[in-house]
Amino acid sequence: MTRPIPLEVQESIKALFSQSWSLRAIQKNFLDLSLSVLSRYRKKFFGNSKQAKPGRRSLMTTQDMNYIERNLRNGNLDGPKGVQCYLTYIGIQMSMRNIRYILKRKGFKPKRKVKTNFVRAENRAKRLAWAKRHRHLTTDDWRKWGFSDETRINMWGSDGKAFYWTDRPTELLPHQTEAQVQGDGSGVVFWGMITAEGFSYGSTITEGTVNSEVYAKILELSLQDTMAYYGFDKKTFRFQQDNARPHTSGATKRWFRHHGYSLDTVLDWPAQSPDLNPIEHVWHQLKLCLNKYPTRATTISELEERIEREWYKFTKEDCLKYIDSMPLRINAVIRSRGDPTRY
Incomplete structure (x- = not known):
């Protein structure tokens, strides 16, 4: 029977094992002990768990x-x-x-940055003041508003990178290319509005840009027809638009006055505030629907047909979901002190 090692020696050996000393390094300090004996005591102290290796010392403190x-x-x-x-x-x-x-x-992992609207310093205070003026409004109050805007939809899709899947090198096939027309910025501008009763009639601008004259035609057709369809009263209905130049021009102001709208309410919207407008989420959903088509539109008229088809699929419930988020948007702007929000 092997004679047991004194307890003091065992404690010394255990301490060296705890400091990640190797068997041979410990044996040099205890020449009368064999490697097998030291190994047996290591198993006694630590079981079958492997001894941690010291590894390279970190350069950072x-x-x-x-x-x-x-x-x-x-x-x-x-x-x-x-x-x-x-x-x-x-x-x-x-x-x-x-x-x-x-x-x-350390638990860090990359995440895609949230895209937000740029806000100039002078507009932060205006956004904050506007939000504080409207913080008392309830969802019932916001349901009396109509939120409008325009969005551009490109003929050739977004400017993001497109990918295809393949497992072998071949000559380029049609589905592996993305056609581009040099100098061509083909696309359309689409105007729409969301209300508590549903979506408005849409207007598609296929040529040129939206100026005061074009905007007046949009209001005359789409806005007025929507007001009549839902039976909205201009005295209680609040029309919202942003501060784009065609929206605030003298000609546009004259149109609103002539048709009985209150300029004080129509023009009451803070600059650089798409995150406050719930219709921005509708544009996102609309473009997602258009991207689901297996092929891209090859003509402006085909693109226009697709836009109208998808626009009129949205429901009253879709509108309410976004309009009812207004109190949360207001609070987010107040918390950010006028800076851009996640909306």
Whole structure:
């Protein structure tokens, strides 16, 4: 029977194992003990778990890592590239691959930035003041509004990159290309409005841009016909539009006065505030529907037909879902002190 090792020696050996010493390194300090004996005691102390290896010492201190984590959260460091610049500044050279690995181990992961509307400094105060003036309105109050806007829909789709899937190199096939017409910005501008009763009649502008004259025709046809269809009373119905130049021109103001609309309410909208207008979400849904077609429209008239077909598929419930979000939008602008919001 093997004679047991004194308890003091066992404690010394256990301490060395805890410091990640190897069997051979410990044996050099206890020459009368064989490797098999040391291995048996390691198993006694730690079971079958493997001894942790010390690994390479980190170049960064705890203070460095705390600084990086804090400044990634508050945006002072712009992702791995910003971290690399900081490390270079303090004399540490590290590859982007290692930086990404460290950040992921710390729980950081990349996310797509939320696209927001740009707001000039002078308009932040105006947005905040407008939101505070309207913070008392309820969803029933907002349902008396009609939210309008225009959106551009391109003939050739969005400007984003398109991809195709393949498993072999071949000559380009039709589905692997995306046709472009040099100098061609073909597309249409579509005007619409959402109300608590449903969607308005839409107007598609196929040529040119929306100026005061074109806008007056849109109002004459689409707005007036929608007002008549739903039986809206101009004294209680509130028409919303943004501050685009055709919307606020002298000719447009004269049109509103002539047709009995209150300019004080029509023109009461803060600049650079698409995040306050619920119809922006409708444009997003409309374009998603158009992108589901297996082929792209090849003519302006075909594109116009598709837009009208998808526009009139929206329901009253769709309108209410977005209009009823107005109190949340107002509160978001107040919380951001007039800065852009997630809406």
